[in-house]
Amino acid sequence: MRRMTARPANAHQARLLQLLRDGGPNSRAQLGDQVDLSRSKLAVEVDRLLETGLVVADGLAASRGGRRSHNVRLNPELRFLGVDIGATSVDVAVTNAELEILGHINQPLDVRDGPVAVFEQVLAMAAKLRASGLAEGFDGAGIGVPGPVRFPEGVPVAPPIMPGWDGFPVREALSQELGCPVMVDNDVNLMALGEQHAGVARTQHDFLVVKIGTGIGCGIVVGGDVYRGTTGSAGDIGHIQAVPDGRQCACGNRGCLEAHFSGAALARDATEAAEQGASAELANRLEANGVLNAADVAAAAAAGDATALDLIREGGRSTGQVIAGLVSFFNPGLVVIGGGVTGLGHNLLAAIRTQVYRQSLPLATGNLPIVLGELGPTAGVIGAARLISDHLFSPA
Amino acid sequence: MRRMTARPANAHQARLLQLLRDGGPNSRAQLGDQVDLSRSKLAVEVDRLLETGLVVADGLAASRGGRRSHNVRLNPELRFLGVDIGATSVDVAVTNAELEILGHINQPLDVRDGPVAVFEQVLAMAAKLRASGLAEGFDGAGIGVPGPVRFPEGVPVAPPIMPGWDGFPVREALSQELGCPVMVDNDVNLMALGEQHAGVARTQHDFLVVKIGTGIGCGIVVGGDVYRGTTGSAGDIGHIQAVPDGRQCACGNRGCLEAHFSGAALARDATEAAEQGASAELANRLEANGVLNAADVAAAAAAGDATALDLIREGGRSTGQVIAGLVSFFNPGLVVIGGGVTGLGHNLLAAIRTQVYRQSLPLATGNLPIVLGELGPTAGVIGAARLISDHLFSPA
DNA sequence: CCAACTTTCTCCACTGAGTGGACAAAGAAG
DNA sequence: CTTCTTTGTCCACTCAGTGGAGAAAGTTGG
Numbered sequence A, B: 001m002r003r004m005t006a007r008p009a010n011a012h013q014a015r016l017l018q019l020l021r022d023g024g025p026n027s028r029a030q031l032g033d034q035v036d037l038s039r040s041k042l043a044v045e046v047d048r049l050l051e052t053g054l055v056v057a058d059g060l061a062a063s064r065g066g067r068r069s070h071n072v073r074l075n076p077e078l079r080f081l082g083v084d085i086g087a088t089s090v091d092v093a094v095t096n097a098e099l100e101i102l103g104h105i106n107q108p109l110d111v112r113d114g115p116v117a118v119f120e121q122v123l124a125m126a127a128k129l130r131a132s133g134l135a136e137g138f139d140g141a142g143i144g145v146p147g148p149v150r151f152p153e154g155v156p157v158a159p160p161i162m163p164g165w166d167g168f169p170v171r172e173a174l175s176q177e178l179g180c181p182v183m184v185d186n187d188v189n190l191m192a193l194g195e196q197h198a199g200v201a202r203t204q205h206d207f208l209v210v211k212i213g214t215g216i217g218c219g220i221v222v223g224g225d226v227y228r229g230t231t232g233s234a235g236d237i238g239h240i241q242a243v244p245d246g247r248q249c250a251c252g253n254r255g256c257l258e259a260h261f262s263g264a265a266l267a268r269d270a271t272e273a274a275e276q277g278a279s280a281e282l283a284n285r286l287e288a289n290g291v292l293n294a295a296d297v298a299a300a301a302a303a304g305d306a307t308a309l310d311l312i313r314e315g316g317r318s319t320g321q322v323i324a325g326l327v328s329f330f331n332p333g334l335v336v337i338g339g340g341v342t343g344l345g346h347n348l349l350a351a352i353r354t355q356v357y358r359q360s361l362p363l364a365t366g367n368l369p370i371v372l373g374e375l376g377p378t379a380g381v382i383g384a385a386r387l388i389s390d391h392l393f394s395p396a
Numbered sequence C: 001c002c003a004a005c006t007t008t009c010t011c012c013a014c015t016g017a018g019t020g021g022a023c024a025a026a027g028a029a030g
Numbered sequence D: 001c002t003t004c005t006t007t008g009t010c011c012a013c014t015c016a017g018t019g020g021a022g023a024a025a026g027t028t029g030g
Helices: A013-022 A028-034 A037-054 A116-131 A170-178 A187-198 A263-275 A280-289 A294-301 A304-328 A341-359 A378-392 B012-023 B028-034 B039-052 B113-133 B170-178 B187-196 B263-275 B282-287 B294-302 B308-331 B338-359 B378-392
Strands: A055-061 A070-073 A080-085 A088-096 A101-108 A140-145 A182-186 A208-212 A216-222 A336-337 A368-374 B055-060 B072-076 B080-085 B088-097 B101-108 B140-145 B183-187 B207-212 B215-220 B335-338 B371-372
Touching: A013 A037, A013 A055, A013 A070, A028 A037, A037 A182, A037 B140, A055 B039, A080 A116, A080 A187, A080 A378, A080 B012, A080 B072, A080 B113, A088 A116, A088 A216, A101 A116, A101 A378, A116 A170, A140 A170, A140 A187, A140 A378, A140 B113, A140 B338, A170 A182, A182 A187, A187 A208, A187 A216, A187 A336, A187 A378, A208 A304, A208 A341, A216 B215, A263 A280, A263 A294, A263 A304, A263 A341, A280 A294, A280 A304, A280 B207, A294 A304, A294 A341, A294 B055, A294 B282, A304 A341, A304 B308, A336 A341, A341 A368, B012 B028, B012 B039, B012 B072, B028 B039, B039 B055, B039 B183, B039 B294, B080 B113, B080 B187, B088 B113, B088 B378, B101 B113, B101 B378, B113 B170, B140 B170, B140 B187, B140 B378, B170 B183, B183 B187, B183 B378, B187 B207, B187 B215, B187 B335, B187 B378, B207 B308, B215 B308, B263 B294, B263 B308, B263 B338, B282 B294, B282 B308, B294 B308, B294 B338, B338 B371
Parallel strands: A080 A140, A140 A182, A208 A336, A336 A368, B080 B140, B140 B183, B207 B335, B335 B371
Antiparallel strands: A055 A070, A080 A088, A088 A101, A208 A216, B055 B072, B080 B088, B088 B101, B207 B215
């Protein structure tokens, strides 16, 4: 199948495409209720969209008390590829133009293998999804990488945990390989986009998403748009000092948040506790698996292990300490906690909440929900699809 | 004189007014270079602006190698009132439509006297400026208050240092008294607007302004616009923890930045040092004036007093500690330090810079200037004038 | 089954924003 | 004085967008 190359010709068409993406099939009349245009003009623009093939007719809708309307919808053959590269695993998903996930694969991976090896794997995963009949090709792709990105060019910059990626032309290279437009962003920003599109942040304009995985990062949404900072490193909160004169961090400083709480730090602390005999529960699990991870700590805590619970609480306290500062500064309407460690569940959330509500001023916390993300591991890929669809569904 | 009531009828006119405000008198041809419109359309819009009286003819310009152009400029009789209410003093200024200060008065004041007493004083100051012939009336006024503001309504909310102001309808009340449109904002936001309009931040889109006066606050500019947060308390960084288990703060927590460094904290610490005999220099000044303030500490430090220097350095370290976190999070293109304590000058700046450059990641600090504000005490009133002019010079 | 009402869609004359070319006015340069 | 440049004005034309008329296709109630 020939891939779509058309783009909306004006802001009206872009708006209509976004309405059809977020609201599904719709009649001209219903679209007219949501957009400030006369019926005549609306019909003209819809007709033009039909001509481009981006939008197709979708039969008759039920009557609302009069003549039945002719529905239109986004072309159901459109396909977006969402890729969420983490430090230790990668998610690849195929969506339709309405950003519904049609297929999703997760595989372990090591970003430190460098961009060439990683994209070989990613492209193989994409090919597998294509081969399974979910897509004949892709109309666009969104890529998330675990580090700062110079957004306009789609190039990672100085990523601490990704040596070998600095300056690699991800956007250009993948666009060539996949034969479609590509947008690249930080994985945390994509998680924010995902939760905004289909998760807990649907109605929010100004909010933060704190992703605690192997590392720790924060997505910032201002006025509905992701804020990336001057050099693309906004939200890089892993190296904010959480504990004065605390643990030595890889960055050279002491007491960084990431050195005290993250997937990696938690695994390290749990292993230490197990080896020192502080927790029989953790020691058992260490013996059984050879290594410990966040899930082991969660399970131990659920089984009533005091040491595991303490680790979680102490981590939540450090995280809450930093978030409290961000809340005072940014005054968000919502804080979303996501990433691998969300498996720690309510214990973690409670510790974070306690610290934030204690440390920030009432005006900022008075009506501030702090909640877990709704989408789990799909937030990133949905955000990736959203990123490229926002790009393609905007005036050329 | 009748005050102007006209507003730009469309976005083109608004843009033209802003160009004339920021660039001074200009010909149609030069305006055409800066705006994407045909000469014909431009001429039409300029003619309409001339009809409203917002813009007037301003003679012939020098030739640029052909026919001389007819200049236009903003009506030179337009007057804006800029009011910057601090905790312990107030600035009132009159500007023309190009936001040049025509007259400026500063007076001591105590915000805790409440809005009625304060505005009585402010209105008297405005009347004094009017009586001196600088203005026959005001076409708009911007008001800055030292606390959070519900911006759309122009009402202070839960201001910690301003009991009695909570919910007072500042905008409505002053609009009635002055007989012109009024906009109200936090004083720190206005300082940011001022430095953006006429100070060090002229070319920046994303930057922070840290104002250290009686208290401490931060103005946030995102994409050229002031960001105020969900409840108007964004930038309220005075109660971020700077020193764990540090000094008791009025807010109930310990170690808040404001408890360790601000005009008030510095005065307190300097007095303590003088009374304990740690510094002869400070003790002398205390005896001479009865009280100590930031200027005394600055003078003592300049005279080589080690204790004073230590107070400044320690304060700069605490401030830098907090700013480092904000820089990691927000990744600004510039950080401006302003407010009363800028008299501490380079010693303070050096301490802040050291701490920020040490604690934040290279990508965020690599090309990050940290500088003192350029406008000093006029930043607030210029920002206030800018606020109301932005409002009036936008489509009705 | 028919009459009356509602909703959806199409058609079309009209308005108003905006363009770009022609041309006049005013000056500079040789 | 001629030629070239810049500025300003005029005007015919294009195109986006409106709103009303009316046809098409339903529902509801007698």
